[in-house]
Amino acid sequence: HPSKFPNNKTSIFSVMSSMARENNAIDLSQGFPNFETDARLKELVYKAMKDGYNQYPPMNGIPELREQISAKIEKLYGVKYKVDSEITMTSGATQALFSAITAFVRPGDEVIVFKPAYDSYEPAIKLNDGKPILVQLKGSNFSIDWQEVKEKINDRTKMVIINTPHNPTGSVMSKEDMQQLEGLLKNTNIILLSDEVYEHIIFDNIEHQSASRFPYLAERAIVCSSFGKTFHNTGWKMGYCVAPEELMKEIWKVHELVTFCVNHPMQRAFAEHLKNPKNYLSLSSFYQEKRDKFLKLMEGTKFTAIPSKGTYYQLFDFSEITDEKDTDFANRLTQEHKVASIPVSEFNIDKKDNQQLRFCFAKTNETLEKAAEILNRI
Numbered sequence: 181h182p183s184k185f186p187n188n189k190t191s192i193f194s195v196m197s198s199m200a201r202e203n204n205a206i207d208l209s210q211g212f213p214n215f216e217t218d219a220r221l222k223e224l225v226y227k228a229m230k231d232g233y234n235q236y237p238p239m240n241g242i243p244e245l246r247e248q249i250s251a252k253i254e255k256l257y258g259v260k261y262k263v264d265s266e267i268t269m270t271s272g273a274t275q276a277l278f279s280a281i282t283a284f285v286r287p288g289d290e291v292i293v294f295k296p297a298y299d300s301y302e303p304a305i306k307l308n309d310g311k312p313i314l315v316q317l318k319g320s321n322f323s324i325d326w327q328e329v330k331e332k333i334n335d336r337t338k339m340v341i342i343n344t345p346h347n348p349t350g351s352v353m354s355k356e357d358m359q360q361l362e363g364l365l366k367n368t369n370i371i372l373l374s375d376e377v378y379e380h381i382i383f384d385n386i387e388h389q390s391a392s393r394f395p396y397l398a399e400r401a402i403v404c405s406s407f408g409k410t411f412h413n414t415g416w417k418m419g420y421c422v423a424p425e426e427l428m429k430e431i432w433k434v435h436e437l438v439t440f441c442v443n444h445p446m447q448r449a450f451a452e453h454l455k456n457p458k459n460y461l462s463l464s465s466f467y468q469e470k471r472d473k474f475l476k477l478m479e480g481t482k483f484t485a486i487p488s489k490g491t492y493y494q495l496f497d498f499s500e501i502t503d504e505k506d507t508d509f510a511n512r513l514t515q516e517h518k519v520a521s522i523p524v525s526e527f528n529i530d531k532k533d534n535q536q537l538r539f540c541f542a543k544t545n546e547t548l549e550k551a552a553e554i555l556n557r558i
């Protein structure tokens with residue numbers, strides 16, 4: 181059969197993770213922790229299984245968990261999402277993003293995407309015959325040129341996708357950014373898809389500016405989050421999205437077809453675990469310590485850091501070391517030096533001359549030390 185999706189490549193995360201395994205390299209590429217999720221959380225999953233929660237849960241998730249999510253958002257961002265109609269459990273944020281894009285993007289619709297961007301947005305837009313409209317983030321702060329965004333908005337604009345804290349750059353959107361966006365979207369029909377999977381990983385006392393905090397954004401926003409990122413269990417593939425009822429109804433039509441509902445015993449466990457806010461509020465300081473440790477370990481190297489303000493990724497510019505393209509250098513670093521990373525151009529189809537690598541620091545101190553020791557010798 182001719183491919184329906186001929187230009188879609190294997191995700192760079194699969195490519196680099198398998199290259200790391202084949203070369204026995206320290207894997208700082210794909211974003212996942214190499215330490216364990218909370219033992220109590222695992223016990224709670226097992227308990228739920230023993231207690232017989234082994235059949236389909238409701239399509240949008242169990243009410244006990246949706247209640248906890250609603251309470252968490254209200255406490256942190258001061259807005260109340262309706263438990264029954266505005267919160268949906270998904271198989272990771274990936275499925276929430278795909279379902280949201282598929283529910284709304286029709287052939288010819290334009291979707292504004294900021295580059296570099298997480299690698300699942302564009303293929304999902306294209307699979308729905310939509311058109312990604314790319315806006316490059318500017319300067320070493322990766323800031324958004326709102327005038328450029330304004331110029332790119334027109335009658336065909338269906339959706340804007342934002343991601344804060346941002347993968348891969350570790351930049352965060354400020355209150356002023358959100359207000360600029362509000363000004364552009366107010367009084368339009370444009371949907372905002374806000375990828376906030378790193379909402380609980382933000383540094384230096386910066387406050388996360390969730391789209392749900394801004395009334396003219398919240399009224400049109402689908403906000404996605406990921407328990408995998410927050411609770412060190414990316415392999416469980418648990419996430420959720422929240423949105424106003426009218427939008428959520430449309431997302432359900434896709435969600436029901438993609439998976440119908442998600443893992444029941446894990447939902448029981450998370451409903452318990454979320455009762456203690458410490459379980460997620462301690463995350464920023466935990467990762468800030470790791471970021472600082474990693475930056476310190478890398479101080480003497482020829483890699484130049486662009487300090488991360490959130491997420492568990494750190495970008496380094498390597499132009500002092502070589503003229504190689506980032507993909508070539510990332511391959512060589514994995515194969516010859518045994519440290520795997522992600523070349524940033526893979527997030528960034530516009531700019532192939534990139535000389536930046538993304539390193540994931542969600543790793544034990546021992547792993548970070550070993551990696552830095554190698555990178556210090558380059």
Ligand code: PMP
Nearest residue numbers: 272273274298347377406408419
């Ligand atoms: N969005 C961003 C920005 C990500 O980095 C990731 C990767 N984890 C996802 C979405 C997907 O999240 P999940 O693993 O919950 O599907």
Ligand code: GLN
Nearest residue numbers: 193194209210211212347
């Ligand atoms: N979000 C993770 C990253 O950026 C990877 C997720 C995936 O493998 N699709 O590394």
